[in-house]
Amino acid sequence: MSRARRTPRQADIARVAGVSQATVSVVLGGNRTGVRLSERTRLRVLEAAERLGYVPDPVATRLASARNNLLGVYTFTPAFPIDVADSYYPILAGIEAEAAALGQDLIMFTGSSAAGDHTRIRRTRLADGCLFLGRHVPVDAVGELLASGFPIVYIGRRTELDGTIPYVGGDYVSASAEVVARLVGAGHRHLRYLREPDEAPSSDDRERGVRTAAADAGLPVDGLVVRTDGSDLTAATLAAWRADGVTALVVEETDTGAVFHATQRALRAAGISVPDDVSLAVLGRPPGDPPGPEISGFEVPRREMGRAAVRLLASLLDPGLGDPAAHRLLTCPPVAGETISAVRP
Amino acid sequence: MSRARRTPRQADIARVAGVSQATVSVVLGGNRTGVRLSERTRLRVLEAAERLGYVPDPVATRLASARNNLLGVYTFTPAFPIDVADSYYPILAGIEAEAAALGQDLIMFTGSSAAGDHTRIRRTRLADGCLFLGRHVPVDAVGELLASGFPIVYIGRRTELDGTIPYVGGDYVSASAEVVARLVGAGHRHLRYLREPDEAPSSDDRERGVRTAAADAGLPVDGLVVRTDGSDLTAATLAAWRADGVTALVVEETDTGAVFHATQRALRAAGISVPDDVSLAVLGRPPGDPPGPEISGFEVPRREMGRAAVRLLASLLDPGLGDPAAHRLLTCPPVAGETISAVRP
DNA sequence: TCAATGGAGTAATACGTATTAGTACGGTCG
DNA sequence: CGACCGTACTAATACGTATTACTCCATTGA
Numbered sequence: 001m002s003r004a005r006r007t008p009r010q011a012d013i014a015r016v017a018g019v020s021q022a023t024v025s026v027v028l029g030g031n032r033t034g035v036r037l038s039e040r041t042r043l044r045v046l047e048a049a050e051r052l053g054y055v056p057d058p059v060a061t062r063l064a065s066a067r068n069n070l071l072g073v074y075t076f077t078p079a080f081p082i083d084v085a086d087s088y089y090p091i092l093a094g095i096e097a098e099a100a101a102l103g104q105d106l107i108m109f110t111g112s113s114a115a116g117d118h119t120r121i122r123r124t125r126l127a128d129g130c131l132f133l134g135r136h137v138p139v140d141a142v143g144e145l146l147a148s149g150f151p152i153v154y155i156g157r158r159t160e161l162d163g164t165i166p167y168v169g170g171d172y173v174s175a176s177a178e179v180v181a182r183l184v185g186a187g188h189r190h191l192r193y194l195r196e197p198d199e200a201p202s203s204d205d206r207e208r209g210v211r212t213a214a215a216d217a218g219l220p221v222d223g224l225v226v227r228t229d230g231s232d233l234t235a236a237t238l239a240a241w242r243a244d245g246v247t248a249l250v251v252e253e254t255d256t257g258a259v260f261h262a263t264q265r266a267l268r269a270a271g272i273s274v275p276d277d278v279s280l281a282v283l284g285r286p287p288g289d290p291p292g293p294e295i296s297g298f299e300v301p302r303r304e305m306g307r308a309a310v311r312l313l314a315s316l317l318d319p320g321l322g323d324p325a326a327h328r329l330l331t332c333p334p335v336a337g338e339t340i341s342a343v344r345p
Numbered sequence: 346m347s348r349a350r351r352t353p354r355q356a357d358i359a360r361v362a363g364v365s366q367a368t369v370s371v372v373l374g375g376n377r378t379g380v381r382l383s384e385r386t387r388l389r390v391l392e393a394a395e396r397l398g399y400v401p402d403p404v405a406t407r408l409a410s411a412r413n414n415l416l417g418v419y420t421f422t423p424a425f426p427i428d429v430a431d432s433y434y435p436i437l438a439g440i441e442a443e444a445a446a447l448g449q450d451l452i453m454f455t456g457s458s459a460a461g462d463h464t465r466i467r468r469t470r471l472a473d474g475c476l477f478l479g480r481h482v483p484v485d486a487v488g489e490l491l492a493s494g495f496p497i498v499y500i501g502r503r504t505e506l507d508g509t510i511p512y513v514g515g516d517y518v519s520a521s522a523e524v525v526a527r528l529v530g531a532g533h534r535h536l537r538y539l540r541e542p543d544e545a546p547s548s549d550d551r552e553r554g555v556r557t558a559a560a561d562a563g564l565p566v567d568g569l570v571v572r573t574d575g576s577d578l579t580a581a582t583l584a585a586w587r588a589d590g591v592t593a594l595v596v597e598e599t600d601t602g603a604v605f606h607a608t609q610r611a612l613r614a615a616g617i618s619v620p621d622d623v624s625l626a627v628l629g630r631p632p633g634d635p636p637g638p639e640i641s642g643f644e645v646p647r648r649e650m651g652r653a654a655v656r657l658l659a660s661l662l663d664p665g666l667g668d669p670a671a672h673r674l675l676t677c678p679p680v681a682g683e684t685i686s687a688v689r690p
Numbered sequence: 691t692c693a694a695t696g697g698a699g700t701a702a703t704a705c706g707t708a709t710t711a712g713t714a715c716g717g718t719c720g
Numbered sequence: 721c722g723a724c725c726g727t728a729c730t731a732a733t734a735c736g737t738a739t740t741a742c743t744c745c746a747t748t749g750a
Binding site for chain 1: 705706707708709710
């Protein structure tokens with residue numbers, strides 16, 4: 001059995017074509033450094049490479065510090081969750097589609113695979129550049145990557161590190177404001193906005209949109225925003241709000257959908273009917289497309305975010321492609337839904 | 346701005362600790378080759394490494410032909426399909442879970458990303474080993490990998506290359522036979538098995554199971570198997586079969602679910618009710634969990650297949666783990682469902 | 691005193707490709 | 721005839737780590 005036949009390398013081509021390995025490298029690399037080469041030699045090398053079925057070794061290529069056509073995707077949690085409603089999938093689909101279109105492979109650094117965060121995150125260097133998915137930023141590790149010139153793109157707006165992190169996110173401010181304006185247009189003047197306790201730019205943006213729109217409409221801002229992880233959203237709470245004159249609930253949507261689910265449970269438990277008794281809107285799209293009436297709110301263009309992020313990363317890798325803005329917010333199309341109704345006087 | 350601060354390498358540690366790079370490599374590598382080292386030196390090196398925040402460069406590690414803790418996943422079509430019902434997802438979820446448990450990262454060579462097949466497939470060498478998903482085998486390319494000693498594992502039984510390809514599949518023969526036996530037990534003696542035209546071991550296995558069980562039960566095998574891509578499954582065809590005395594349909598299930606969908610359409614169009622008029626079973630699980638009664642048949646343990654494949658690949662990478670069978674078939678649990686009813690005499 | 695032994699670590703090299711500085715050669719010009 | 725130039729390459733080296741053969745030194749034994 002001994003040593004299996006190895007795949008051909010540049011040195012083999014060189015031997016066959018009667019030139020040096022360096023020449024082979026120059027020819028196959030498209031001679032981007034402007035070395036003088038005769039056409040005859042070029043053809044001899046190409047022909048030999050073809051005949052031997054040469055394929056560059058990606059590892060060596062990368063070590064010699066050229067490109068690898070490999071994009072990293074880093075997630076802090078499993079990329080293929082089982083029990084959690086899946087918000088990554090459409091993003092990954094977009095990433096894959098665009099990466100394929102650009103001829104790039106993907107390397108997934110998936111949740112909690114190994115070792116400490118630092119070790120794991122530094123492994124991303126195996127790729128030419130890396131996309132990051134997740135609500136939070138390990139500032140020191142990411143800062144280190146950034147400082148060393150390694151190209152990264154976050155999915156989701158980021159304010160950390162003085163806003164130096166390139167990202168592609170959703171314009172939640174406008175989309176959230178639009179939802180509130182829609183409610184106001186339907187006659188609602190007494191709202192509650194349920195926000196998860198977690199701090200993240202995407203949450204802040206939603207809250208800002210809600211507050212702005214409420215202020216613009218001259219609504220009372222007092223008590224408008226309620227921070228909750230869902231556990232205190234009981235039937236009693238909701239009933240009290242309703243007795244208090246609240247006619248509409250706006251709920252933040254995040255990866256887990258915890259607050260949204262809690263709200264639905266509480267509404268059912270309290271016997272409050274949507275949208276007859278109370279209107280309901282979600283800032284985002286509830287995960288898993290639950291049965292029942294379509295919830296009003298807005299769509300998060302996850303797939304397009306994935307695509308745009310790959311394009312941004314590609315342009316960072318190759319400044320020749322033009323230098324697009326390193327921060328990009330995509331508009332989130334409104335979803336009319338069936339859970340907003342006009343207030344009856 | 347100049348040259349960004351580089352991440353530390355072994356040479357830096359060596360300088361700090363006052364030893365050679367080779368010594369650093371030996372210490373950090375756990376001294377698996379049995380070099381004589383004093384404990385003091387070992388600690389000095391470890392301490393320096395810690396202080397500098399050293400992390401091995403995965404590319405260089407790989408080039409020096411050691412391990413990389415990187416498993417490849419090769420698919421011939423997009424791994425995150427949008428319109429096609431998704432049979433990859435649970436497999437990928439299983440792969441990810443097991444890979445994470447073993448501290449491995451994943452590199453995805455995803456459908457039609459670049460260049461010719463040969464080029465793409467050779468890129469898998471970037472990983473320590475590679476899983477393949479797909480109904481077919483590009484024999485020459487895979488043979489080449491195999492011959493060169495590169496560890497690969499297919500998901501799905503493979504007969505190509507004299508059965509030398511390691512795989513983890515489903516025991517479709519037994520599962521299919523069990524389904525037919527169930528129908529026979531319910532009094533059915535006149536069946537049709539609808540098989541897709543595509544050739545693949547997983548299809549052959551199902552057919553074999555069906556034929557065997559039919560023969561065992563003494564059913565007429567003539568006309569039992571119908572090859573179709575679904576386009577000729579009209580209402581008229583089904584009505585004719587029924588008039589002919591057919592009381593049960595068994596349908597192959599594949600990635601696309603084409604034949605299954607065609608069957609359902611035709612049944613509806615012909616006004617044939619399931620299971621009152623005709624019993625229906627699917628050899629596998631119809632994609633996307635369609636609404637309506639649960640279809641009888643069997644479950645394909647995709648998630649477990651993913652996990653088992655990773656385990657097999659890991660053991661190929663590290664023969665020390667013991668040498669499990671290179672071919673493994675997982676049992677597919679029966680699904681009772683509601684679409685099989687007893688024949689009324 | 692010399693050879694043998696064992697301990698501690700290092701020099702050298704391999705891995706496969708990219709890049710850069712330089713060489714060899716033939717011709718041209720003043 | 722030597723200085724100079726353009727052409728067509730190649731030698732050398734870098735990239736960062738793993739491995740192996742080897743050196744150097746101190747001690748032991750006869």
